[in-house]
Amino acid sequence: MKKTIIASVLFSIFASQAAFASDETQELRKVIEQQQQVLQDLERRLDETEKRVEKTADVVEATAESKSATTLGGYGELHYNNISNNQTGKDKKEVDFHRFVLFVGHEFTESTRFFSELEVEHSISGDGKKGEVELEQAYIEHDFNQMLTGKAGLFLIPVGIINETHEPPAFYGVERNPVEKNIIPATWWEAGINLNIKAAPGLAFDGAITSGLYVDETYSIRGGRQKVSKAKAEDLAYTARVKYTAIAGLELAATAQYQSDLTQSAGGVDTASATLLTAHVIYSIQGFTVKALYAQWDIDGKEAENLGRDQQNGWYIEPAYRFNDSFGVFARYNEYDNEAGNGDDTNITQTNVGVNYWLHENVVFKADYEKVGGAKDSDGFNLGIGYQF
Numbered sequence: 088m089k090k091t092i093i094a095s096v097l098f099s100i101f102a103s104q105a106a107f108a109s110d111e112t113q114e115l116r117k118v119i120e121q122q123q124q125v126l127q128d129l130e131r132r133l134d135e136t137e138k139r140v141e142k143t144a145d146v147v148e149a150t151a152e153s154k155s156a157t158t159l160g161g162y163g164e165l166h167y168n169n170i171s172n173n174q175t176g177k178d179k180k181e182v183d184f185h186r187f188v189l190f191v192g193h194e195f196t197e198s199t200r201f202f203s204e205l206e207v208e209h210s211i212s213g214d215g216k217k218g219e220v221e222l223e224q225a226y227i228e229h230d231f232n233q234m235l236t237g238k239a240g241l242f243l244i245p246v247g248i249i250n251e252t253h254e255p256p257a258f259y260g261v262e263r264n265p266v267e268k269n270i271i272p273a274t275w276w277e278a279g280i281n282l283n284i285k286a287a288p289g290l291a292f293d294g295a296i297t298s299g300l301y302v303d304e305t306y307s308i309r310g311g312r313q314k315v316s317k318a319k320a321e322d323l324a325y326t327a328r329v330k331y332t333a334i335a336g337l338e339l340a341a342t343a344q345y346q347s348d349l350t351q352s353a354g355g356v357d358t359a360s361a362t363l364l365t366a367h368v369i370y371s372i373q374g375f376t377v378k379a380l381y382a383q384w385d386i387d388g389k390e391a392e393n394l395g396r397d398q399q400n401g402w403y404i405e406p407a408y409r410f411n412d413s414f415g416v417f418a419r420y421n422e423y424d425n426e427a428g429n430g431d432d433t434n435i436t437q438t439n440v441g442v443n444y445w446l447h448e449n450v451v452f453k454a455d456y457e458k459v460g461g462a463k464d465s466d467g468f469n470l471g472i473g474y475q476f
Contacts, residue, residue: 160190162254162475166261170457170467179467184210188223198230221314223276236283241276241315245293245328246342248367248380249273255473256451259407259417260439262469266401266423270382271365272309277324289333299324299346304356306396308384308425311349319351338369349386359388374415378405395429415443422461436461441469450474 164186170179188206195201203225209218226240243251249263250273267273279297286292298318300311313319323346330340344363350356367380383400391397401423409415418440426433441455453471 156194158190158192158194160192160476161188162473163187164255164471164473167470168261168467169469170465173464173466200228202226202228223274234285236285237280238283239280241278242281243274243276244297244326244344245281245295246275246326246344246363246365247271247273247382248369248378250275254475255453255471256445256449256475259405259415259443259453260419260441260455260469261453261471264403264405264419264421264439265435265437266380266382266403266421269309269425270384270399270401270423271363272312275312276315278315278318279323287333289331291330291332293326293328293330295326297324297326299351300349300361301351301353302349302359303353304390306349306359306386306388306391306394308399319353321352322346322348336371339367341366349388357388357390359386359391361386374409374411376407376409378407379403392428395426395431395433398428399425400427412448413445415445417441417443417455432462434461435459435463449476 163184165182165184167182168179172178186206186208187210188204191203191205193201204223206221206223207218208221209216212218212220222241224240224242226238226242228236228238230236245251247267249258249267250271252258253263253274263273277295277297277299279295281293281295281297284292284294298313298315298320299322300308301313301319302308302311324344325346326342326344328340328342330338332338342363342365345361347360349359349361352358362385363382364385365380365382367378369376369378379402381400381402384398386397386399388397401421403419403421405417405419407415407417419438421437421439422434424434436459438458438460439455441453444452446452451473453473454468456468457466459465
């Protein structure tokens with residue numbers, strides 16, 4: 088009887104344990120199935136994320152390549168002139184958006200690039216309008232090696248200070264200086280080829296063969312710019328420059344140009360060969376900068392001699408002090424004479440003193456007082472706004 092009871096008890100225990108084990112197995116299976124479903128969802132999400140990352144990388148790479156190849160820039164300047172003419176009484180009081188310029192460049196490779204500059208002067212152009220639309224630069228530049236760079240197309244002549252660097256935040260005064268305007272004459276561009284040689288650190292040479300000036304019977308140098316618009320090319324111009332910048336804060340440069348006939352063999356005007364010589368120095372130490380430039384034309388022609396225009400020359404000196412990133416002051420004294428070959432007093436002097444205020448390194452507000460003497464007599468003030476990007 089006791090054995091039967093013991094057997095019954097043992098059977099009950101084993102039966103209950105078996106039932107418990109069966110329930111536990113079912114729970115484990117459910118947990119495993121849930122974990123497998125979670126893993127499958129994670130795998131699917133990871134695949135989708137990888138696809139999105141790959142697409143984003145492709146877009147970023149394509150955008151970076153497009154931005155590195157082509158660049159856009161420009162500059163502009165708005166002027167207000169209030170000048171009293173003490174000789175004629177015809178005062179100059181006007182507001183003028185003098186220049187609006189767009190730059191477009193493209194890099195074909197690390198050594199070959201394109202650069203262009205399109206300019207609108209005096210806001211509007213057309214028949215009867217005072218403005219012009221001009222293609223000031225459009226050339227291909229190529230680095231043959233670290234020492235030798237060439238350019239071909241339409242480009243600025245390597246002469247003076249303002250001609251190649253004339254963005255408004257880069258210089259003092261509302262208007263560009265009259266010596267480089269009337270003697271050099273900036274802004275001056277031609278079509279042809281130019282070779283730049285970096286002979287040593289801080290020492291470079293330029294040599295250019297380009298189209299030249301075409302003057303009429305007045306022998307006006309500034310009026311002789313053809314701006315590469317169906318330019319007469321009977322006689323080309325040859326330009327050479329040396330520039331030294333090996334000493335920190337110092338720039339020395341000199342340019343010579345020769346043209347065998349400024350009249351381009353035009354009928355009714357005597358042949359007139361011409362030589363231009365210019366030299367300048369720029370020295371900066373801390374906030375102080377001084378610029379000085381001299382330029383002269385020697386024209387070999389009987390008609391030019393009769394007009395006194397066989398000799399044309401000018402010079403200026405400009406000390407300036409920049410107190411900080413925002414504020415600077417300057418003074419500039421200019422002398423020039425487009426009829427220096429005659430015995431008359433045709434020399435013109437001009438003095439400017441003023442301030443520049445840079446709202447940003449590429450945005451500037453300008454103001455200056457101007458006094459013109461010698462063969463002309465006027466005075467007044469100028470206000471301006473300029474930018475570049």
